[in-house]
Every structure is written in C-alpha cells, then in structure tokens.
Amino acid sequence: MPTVKFEAGRDFAQAMTAADPLAAYRDRFHIPKTSAGSDCVYLCGHSLGLQPKSARACVEQELQEWARLGVEGHFHARNPWMPYHELLTAPTARLVGALPSEVVVMNSLTVNLHLMMVSFYRPTPSRNKIVIESSAFPSDQYAVQSQISFHGYDPAASLLEIAPRFGDTAIRTEDIETLIAEKGQQIALVLLGGVNYYTGQAFDCSRITEAAQAQGCVVGFDMAHAAGNLQLQLHDWGVDFAVWCSYKYLNGGPGCVAGCFVHERHARNQELPRFAGWWGHDKSSRFQMPSRFQPIAGAEGWQLSNPSILSMAALRASMEIFDEATIARLRAKSETLTSYLEFLLAQEECENFSILTPRDPSQRGAQLSLQLKKGGRGICERLAQRGIICDWREPDILRVAPVPLYNSFLDAHTFADKCLVEMKA
Ligand SMILES: *Cc1c(COP(=O)(O)O)cnc(C)c1O
Numbered sequence: 001m002p003t004v005k006f007e008a009g010r011d012f013a014q015a016m017t018a019a020d021p022l023a024a025y026r027d028r029f030h031i032p033k034t035s036a037g038s039d040c041v042y043l044c045g046h047s048l049g050l051q052p053k054s055a056r057a058c059v060e061q062e063l064q065e066w067a068r069l070g071v072e073g074h075f076h077a078r079n080p081w082m083p084y085h086e087l088l089t090a091p092t093a094r095l096v097g098a099l100p101s102e103v104v105v106m107n108s109l110t111v112n113l114h115l116m117m118v119s120f121y122r123p124t125p126s127r128n129k130i131v132i133e134s135s136a137f138p139s140d141q142y143a144v145q146s147q148i149s150f151h152g153y154d155p156a157a158s159l160l161e162i163a164p165r166f167g168d169t170a171i172r173t174e175d176i177e178t179l180i181a182e183k184g185q186q187i188a189l190v191l192l193g194g195v196n197y198y199t200g201q202a203f204d205c206s207r208i209t210e211a212a213q214a215q216g217c218v219v220g221f222d223m224a225h226a227a228g229n230l231q232l233q234l235h236d237w238g239v240d241f242a243v244w245c246s247y248k249y250l251n252g253g254p255g256c257v258a259g260c261f262v263h264e265r266h267a268r269n270q271e272l273p274r275f276a277g278w279w280g281h282d283k284s285s286r287f288q289m290p291s292r293f294q295p296i297a298g299a300e301g302w303q304l305s306n307p308s309i310l311s312m313a314a315l316r317a318s319m320e321i322f323d324e325a326t327i328a329r330l331r332a333k334s335e336t337l338t339s340y341l342e343f344l345l346a347q348e349e350c351e352n353f354s355i356l357t358p359r360d361p362s363q364r365g366a367q368l369s370l371q372l373k374k375g376g377r378g379i380c381e382r383l384a385q386r387g388i389i390c391d392w393r394e395p396d397i398l399r400v401a402p403v404p405l406y407n408s409f410l411d412a413h414t415f416a417d418k419c420l421v422e423m424k425a
Contacts, residue, residue, distance in 0.1 A: 013413035034387035045403035049251030101298035134163035184215025194226030200357035200367035252315035277304030344416035
C-alpha cells in the first residue's frame, strides 16, 4: 500500500485502523494494561511478542494430558509428544519459505547457531574467516568468536566485521559484495542477521548469498529479527542454514523453542560433522536404542533432545494465527504501518533525534531505531510510565516495533504524539 497518502491527524489514524483488514487480529492477543486499566501501546514485539489468547488452551491441553497419561502421553496424548514438533513443521516451512524437510523447531537460538557452525564452519589454514556485521547481537559475536578459538584460530584475525561507511547508518549491499569479492577465498562463513537488531536494517539475503557462494563460502543467517517479520525465501535464496528464536515476532513466549533451517542440498550429506543426540536419530529405530547414530535426513537430523512440549504448545497457538493472517498480508500492512510511523515522527521539527533505520521499506521490517541526542533512557522510562512500551539500547537508541499482528495505526499515532512531547521536553 505505498500509494496511501498519509495525514497527520488522529482521525486519519482512526480511519486507517477502521480500514485495516488485519485489525481484528489484535483481539487475539493479550495486550498488557496500564495501572489505570487501559491498553498499553506495546511496541516491543522485537524483544518479546505478546501472548496469543489461544496459547493458554494449547498449553493446558498438554498439562491435562500429562496429568491424565503420565509417560503414556508420548504416544497416546491427543497430540502425541513423540512427534509433537512435527505439528510445527508445515507452518514454519510456510513462514520462512522452506521445504518441510528443511526446517525443525528445537533448542534455543544460540544453541542452534553453535550446532550449525559445528557442521558448516569448517575452517582451514587458508580459509578460516567469518564475516559478521559490526553491530551483530552480542550472543552471535560470542558464538562466532568461541567457534574460531575452538578451531585454534585467532578471532582478532579470523573475524571480519563489516560496518556502515563513515557517515552512513546502514551497511551497503555493494560493500558486502566487495568484501566478499576481495577476501572471498579466505572466508569460510558469511553469517549476518536477516534484520540487524540494533539498526533494524534488513539485508538483501539473496544477493549476499549469491556473492558468497560464488566465492565458495558457506552462508548462514540469524533470522531472530526477520522470522515472522519479513517474507523469507530461504530455500529459493539457497542459503546454507538459518536459525531464529520464536519469542520475538513469533510470539512463542519467553525462552520458547527456536527454529532452524538447513538447505536440502545438505540433507543427506553424511560427511558433515555434527554434534548428535538421540532425537536426531532415524525415527524408526530410535527406541531400539542402537549405538550407532543414523541421522534423519534433513533439518530434523540436527535435533539433540526431546523438546519442551509446553513451550511448543504455546508456539502452535501463534503459528496458527500466522497461517491464517499469512506473512504476505502481514508484511504488506507492516510496510504501511512503519512508513506511517516514520511519517508521523517527521511531522514536527525536532532536533533531538534521527532515525538510524533505512528509509527504504525493502531494507527494513517492523522497526524504527531512533537515535537520541539528549534525554537518553529517561525518555524511554517516562514513555513507559505513560503506558508506551519500547526498548532502550545503550548508549542512545530507542527501538520501536509496530507489529502488524497486534499494533494499530492508532498505536503509532499515540506513540508519535507522546514521543515528540518527551523529546522536546
Ligand atoms: C534475540 C537474539 C538472540 C538471543 O539468543 P537466545 O539464544 O535466544 O537467548 C541472539 N541473536 C540475535 C541476533 C537475537 O536477535
């Protein structure tokens, strides 16, 4: 809907909300309340997505099955726990643009990142470098540094961090391509966030994958801020692997089981080293407990343990909503909603902040990162006192996520209004 001509007044926000075909989904979520009992303006879906109202029944069903059946629930629950994760396979594949055999829900994000690097970071003396963004999420930085050290290399030499040009806030795709063209033969792995958590920049995964694979590099993406936010095509882009968590835009609840994608070209590659566990073993013989590991072909072969059923139950509730709403429609609303918020923030002359996130809607998701010149964390705290929940990152970033599933155009308007007042105070 980029043809919409935005207007600044609150009646316009009201009209946009009334015309929003996805507006009713808001009612499917618990919206946190202010102390006065009204809905908060919750703009923190990039950190912890809200609870679908249907999650409770899904979790309670498994609690009941556990009470009713004990261990028998593995095979005789209404949704038997043994293959329970398979209930999430098809919706997950649809969401990230993958074949069902390419995805699995397991572990947590950083664990999956390590498991993928065990298999796909294969450094040699001549090719041992990893490319990441300079402002990659700390857990990813620690993970890659420790993998480099684990293999006996020096992170100071083997880690290539790519940063925006001086004066730019986003990394240019051409700069990534140039780095890969120049150093490609030394690069073992290119590992970027699909969306950078700090700036909100969405990377051109397709172009980056093509450039890296042309140099013989492996390409992985951390989709923590992209899954449930952007329309991903992991299979068609040909990325080697991807990982994401399920508690941000996917609304699976705190610490929810995470996601993992392994391209089908690797599905049956028995040469890849991997850390194995019984849940990755061939399903037909798993319970005969053979001593030799025979991995399931596809992403499921990287599973280690029997997973948390209660956590997957909550995630099922959310994935049902994604299947109904569809990521295509959510993304269309999201582009309009984020652009509208950007428009509102530009309405008044305000010197106190600038927006770090790219202006081009194709280079961002449901997030704007505001860089403040003064006021700092206090602004975020005062907004919270007024029931407006956003996220603060030191030293000076206010991250705001208007999430298309449960945020309205009125939310964007209320935020912009109150935020501009605080900024000028
Ligand atoms: C949220 C996030 C994490 C958090 O990792 P967990 O293992 O889920 O605690 C890691 N990396 C990125 C890029 C994230 O956005």
